[in-house]
Amino acid sequence: MTILLILFSLFFAALAIYNLQLAISLLIFLLPAYLIRFQVGPLPSTLLEVMIWLVFLIWLFKNYRQIIDNLRIKFNKNPKSKIQNLKLINYPFGREIIALLVISFVAAGVSGFTNSALGIWKAYFFDPILLYIVVMNVFYDGFKLSKLFWPLCISASAVSLLAIYQKITGNLIDNPFWAAAATRRAVSFFGYPNAVGLYLGPLALLFLGWFCYAKFICRAPRKFLLPIALSMSLSFIAIIIAKSAGAMLGVAVGLSVFCLLASRRTRIAFIAITVLAVVGCAVIPLARHTVPDKLMLRDFSGTVRRIGWNDTWKMLSDGRLIFGAGLANFQATVKPYHQQGFFVSDGTSDFWERLKTDAALRARTWQPLEIYLYPHNILLNFWSELGLAGMLLFTWIIGKYFFILIKNLKSKTQNQNNQYYYLELGLMSSMVVIVMHGLVDVPYFKNDLAVIFWLMIAMLSLINNYQSKNTL
Numbered sequence: 170m171t172i173l174l175i176l177f178s179l180f181f182a183a184l185a186i187y188n189l190q191l192a193i194s195l196l197i198f199l200l201p202a203y204l205i206r207f208q209v210g211p212l213p214s215t216l217l218e219v220m221i222w223l224v225f226l227i228w229l230f231k232n233y234r235q236i237i238d239n240l241r242i243k244f245n246k247n248p249k250s251k252i253q254n255l256k257l258i259n260y261p262f263g264r265e266i267i268a269l270l271v272i273s274f275v276a277a278g279v280s281g282f283t284n285s286a287l288g289i290w291k292a293y294f295f296d297p298i299l300l301y302i303v304v305m306n307v308f309y310d311g312f313k314l315s316k317l318f319w320p321l322c323i324s325a326s327a328v329s330l331l332a333i334y335q336k337i338t339g340n341l342i343d344n345p346f347w348a349a350a351a352t353r354r355a356v357s358f359f360g361y362p363n364a365v366g367l368y369l370g371p372l373a374l375l376f377l378g379w380f381c382y383a384k385f386i387c388r389a390p391r392k393f394l395l396p397i398a399l400s401m402s403l404s405f406i407a408i409i410i411a412k413s414a415g416a417m418l419g420v421a422v423g424l425s426v427f428c429l430l431a432s433r434r435t436r437i438a439f440i441a442i443t444v445l446a447v448v449g450c451a452v453i454p455l456a457r458h459t460v461p462d463k464l465m466l467r468d469f470s471g472t473v474r475r476i477g478w479n480d481t482w483k484m485l486s487d488g489r490l491i492f493g494a495g496l497a498n499f500q501a502t503v504k505p506y507h508q509q510g511f512f513v514s515d516g517t518s519d520f521w522e523r524l525k526t527d528a529a530l531r532a533r534t535w536q537p538l539e540i541y542l543y544p545h546n547i548l549l550n551f552w553s554e555l556g557l558a559g560m561l562l563f564t565w566i567i568g569k570y571f572f573i574l575i576k577n578l579k580s581k582t583q584n585q586n587n588q589y590y591y592l593e594l595g596l597m598s599s600m601v602v603i604v605m606h607g608l609v610d611v612p613y614f615k616n617d618l619a620v621i622f623w624l625m626i627a628m629l630s631l632i633n634n635y636q637s638k639n640t641l
Contacts, residue, residue: 174207178219185227189307190316192227196220196300197624198320201328201358201368203292203616213288217616218296225299228307258305261573261630265566266298272562276555279495286496289554292616297623304627314592314631317624318379322400325372329403332357332365336410355411366408366416367612371599371621373404374423378595381431386588414463414470419606423598430578430594466609472511473538474545474609480506481544481553493556500540503553510537543614547607550614563613566626570600573629589632596629 185192196217203217229236239258260266273294280286308317332355335342342348342356354362380397383389408416428439450456462468466475483506484494494502512534514520523530543550552560574597578590603612603622613619 171207174205174216174219177216178223181220182223182227185224189224189228189231189303192220192224193300193304193307194316194320196224196320197317197620198324200324200617200620204358211284212291213284215292215616217620218292221296221300221620225303228303232306258309259630259634260302260305261633262566262569262626265562265569266301268562269294269559269566270298272555272559273496276493276496276559279492279556280498281495283497286498289497289614293614293619296616297619300620301623301627304624305630308627308631309634314628314635315379317628318375321372321624322376322379322397325369325376325404326400328357328365328368329400329407331355332407332410333403355407357407357411362411363413363415363610364615365411366413366419367606367610367615367618368621369404369408370413370416370419370423370602370606371612371625373401373408373420374427374598374602375595375625376401376404377424377427378591378593378598381591381595382589386591415606415609416602418609419602419604422605423602426601427594427598430597431591469513469536471609476508476511476538477541477544478546478549480508481546481549485549485552491557493553493559496554499543499553504540507540508538510535512536543611545610547604547612550607550611554614567600567604570626570629571597573633577633589636592632593629596625596632599625 181192181195184195199220200217202220203215205216207214273290277283277286277290304317308314331341334340335355335357336353339348339350339353342353343360344356346352347354347356347362355365356362357365357368359365359368376397380394380401383397384394405420408420425439425443428435450460459468463471466472480503481499484503487506489502512524512531513536515530515534517523524534544553548560548564551563555562574593577593578597606612611618613622
């Protein structure tokens with residue numbers, strides 16, 4: 170295994186030296202490579218991290234003179250007029266990135282700078298931001314944004330096809346409960362079903378925006394559109410067969426936003442489908458009970474989430490509102506506040522009365538609860554890991570992301586300049602998926618998801634640059 174890792178790293182380094190943009194595309198395609206783990210001294214690492222560091226270091230080596238010139242300008246050490254071939258990169262989220270690196274490093278300190286905390290810091294914050302910087306620079310000057318979309322498209326197709334194979338056959342699912350035909354849930358490469366929805370949900374909406382841009386703006390041929398449509402369709406199917414309720418909710422809301430803003434026809438179609446869905450939920454008995462229970466978190470999964478949030482709030486309220494639990498320290502910190510389990514009602518009207526006197530019923534309906542890695546709520550996730558400042562900072566970053574997009578979309582609508590409208594609408598809908606799914610899950614604290622988050626921010630920044638240069 171070690172030899173294979175070394176050989177691949179040498180190949181990837183050679184590719185990055187030869188064609189850095191192509192190496193980045195391969196890296197994006199191989200986002201699930203974080204599952205290949207190993208140790209570098211005392212610190213954990215992944216194959217994905219090795220690729221990120223290689224592209225960053227090779228970019229740094231190739232462009233060190235330009236970087237030094239840029240730094241001189243930033244610190245007013247050298248007049249702009251004396252620097253030839255000046256290329257200054259605009260980072261719309263530059264201050265937020267600096268603040269995030271500082272706050273996340275402090276959060277690692279709250280945990281005592283343990284190996285786990287430092288590993289989380291570099292995997293979820295430092296590494297994705299390194300890639301963000303490289304993407305902003307490598308794709309800034311005349312490169313095609315489609316070279317970021319295509320590897321995501323192929324990667325999503327691979328993840329989806331494996332999930333579909335698992336659903337059909339039951340093979341390659343380690344968990345016996347998820348592998349059983351009656352309760353089967355696809356896990357793809359990731360090992361658990363929700364990871365499929367977390368990965369594919371925002372990408373599916375990105376592909377929708379890209380498809381509409383290619384079809385209606387670029388007038389792309391069918392052979393170009395079909396792979397995008399196929400990847401998008403496969404992603405939707407994989408989310409459904411993974412039975413990730415949070416992802417399905419996020420995708421539904423993201424699609425709603427896209428349809429409402431895309432055109433008059435899509436608005437009419439959305440309203441008609443919404444009316445039919447509401448009528449269906451009211452008429453079909455199973456849906457009439459299941460859908461409200463899901464939305465109000467009264468089902469089993471929702472109860473687990475609500476108990477976890479309550480545990481987290483107790484922990485934060487007990488002197489940790491400012492600093493949280495620290496990176497990679499949630500499980501240990503929340504343990505004294507953890508509710509050990511709950512009783513699962515059998516649906517009878519007198520269940521809770523019988524529970525008081527029936528020991529056998531209590532034993533049969535008692536459901537123990539494990540302590541999860543995170544609280545499974547986007548605000549509580551950041552609050553517990555990064556403290557109050559980290560939670561507020563991420564709220565600001567996401568809010569700024571939406572503000573820029575809303576401003577751009579509004580100006581394009583008013584000026585009838587819609588060249589990048591669908592791409593930006595896809596980016597907006599993708600972040601809606603992340604936020605909505607994040608209400609009940611962990612859409613950032615995973616290697617591939619953190620990279621996707623910062624890739625989306627990079628795409629938004631690049632589109633703004635491309636609009637003035639018309640190089641998309």
